[in-house]
Amino acid sequence: MGWRRFNRALHRDLGYLCVGFTLLYALSGFLLNHLHDMNPMYAISGSAVSLGPLPPLGEEAQKEWILSRLGVTAKPTGSFRPDERSLELFFEGGDRLSVDLSTGAATLERVRRRGFTAWINELHLNKPRGSWTLIADGYAVALGLLAVSGALLAARPGRIDRRGLLFVAAGLGLAATALFYVV
Amino acid sequence: MGRMKLLFAEVFMFLLPSLALAAVYGAGVGGGRVLSVGEVLDNPSEHVGKVVVVEGTIVDVCAARGCWLELAGDKPGQKLKIKVEDGVIVFPLEARGKKGKVQGKLQEMTLTKEQAVEAARHYAEETGRPFDPSKAQAGTVYRIRATGAVIP
Numbered sequence: 001m002g003w004r005r006f007n008r009a010l011h012r013d014l015g016y017l018c019v020g021f022t023l024l025y026a027l028s029g030f031l032l033n034h035l036h037d038m039n040p041m042y043a044i045s046g047s048a049v050s051l052g053p054l055p056p057l058g059e060e061a062q063k064e065w066i067l068s069r070l071g072v073t074a075k076p077t078g079s080f081r082p083d084e085r086s087l088e089l090f091f092e093g094g095d096r097l098s099v100d101l102s103t104g105a106a107t108l109e110r111v112r113r114r115g116f117t118a119w120i121n122e123l124h125l126n127k128p129r130g131s132w133t134l135i136a137d138g139y140a141v142a143l144g145l146l147a148v149s150g151a152l153l154a155a156r157p158g159r160i161d162r163r164g165l166l167f168v169a170a171g172l173g174l175a176a177t178a179l180f181y182v183v
Numbered sequence: 184m185g186r187m188k189l190l191f192a193e194v195f196m197f198l199l200p201s202l203a204l205a206a207v208y209g210a211g212v213g214g215g216r217v218l219s220v221g222e223v224l225d226n227p228s229e230h231v232g233k234v235v236v237v238e239g240t241i242v243d244v245c246a247a248r249g250c251w252l253e254l255a256g257d258k259p260g261q262k263l264k265i266k267v268e269d270g271v272i273v274f275p276l277e278a279r280g281k282k283g284k285v286q287g288k289l290q291e292m293t294l295t296k297e298q299a300v301e302a303a304r305h306y307a308e309e310t311g312r313p314f315d316p317s318k319a320q321a322g323t324v325y326r327i328r329a330t331g332a333v334i335p
Contacts, residue, residue: 035247035248036308039247041246046311078281078282079280080240081259089280090240091280092277092280094275094276096279111276111279113276113277127273
């Protein structure tokens with residue numbers, strides 16, 4: 001088998017093997033680039049509510065009054081006073097109730113872990129570690145082979161593909177330009 | 184069939200306690216004296232540059248990358264920021280409200296007014312809280328560069 005035939009077969013087979021991974025990493029990479037527009041891990045929503053004037057009670061009694069006023073039966077996992085006039089109550093799952101004790105204005109922040117996008121985000125960031133590190137490293141090697149074998153898929157055998165060289169130079173130039181923002 | 188049910192029940196009971204185990208992040212937490220946030224912030228010069236173990240209620244977590252959390256002290260507004268290397272340790276937002284234990288080196292940073300404003304802007308972006316540049320003050324801040332944590 002000549003090297004060109006081997007190269008085509010390698011590129012084809014690696015392409016098939018990596019298409020699933022590439023789509024997942026492409027989507028998770030896109031989401032990471034737009035982290036400030038959409039959190040891939042959590043959907044966080046807030047709703048404002050007015051409790052009205054709070055009665056003059058001790059701290060623990062005040063917490064119970066607030067929860068009863070809102071019809072919340074879940075027991076807070078923790079609490080915090082950001083300042084003298086504020087109170088934050090936390091609930092299982094990361095939900096947070098913030099109360100302005102002087103006005104009775106409250107905000108309930110609900111946290112819901114996303115499904116699919118949270119999963120691919122964790123894979124992209126190698127949260128599982130262990131054997132996933134080996135799998136992800138293997139994919140990285142496969143991508144490198146895909147890139148090289150793809151570049152060698154010349155349109156006309158025996159000749160340096162000028163069009164290909166131009167595209168490679170353009171890609172490297174773009175990456176080099178981006179370095180200016182990092183260094 | 185009865186034996187299978189008993190087997191499943193026994194396996195389940197064996198596994199059940201594991202559900203209550205705390206999650207260990209990074210290198211975890213070693214032995215030694217556990218300090219409260221108040222003990223660290225009331226006498227920071229005693230601990231700066233040293234590895235400490237601190238415990239407190241987790242009152243905030245970076246929602247974007249899980250790269251920091253804040254432990255609360257006993258006094259209103261008293262908080263200590265715990266920073267980890269991006270991607271190496273990722274704290275879940277679900278940790279809010281739980282009592283966490285963290286190990287790391289206490290760092291002291293002196294911020295100019297501009298740096299304090301920038302830090303406040305970044306914090307507001309990450310937490311979704313309102314940004315008020317007039318509240319950002321130049322001065323000394325402390326944080327822990329953590330190598331591990333344990334959160335139930």
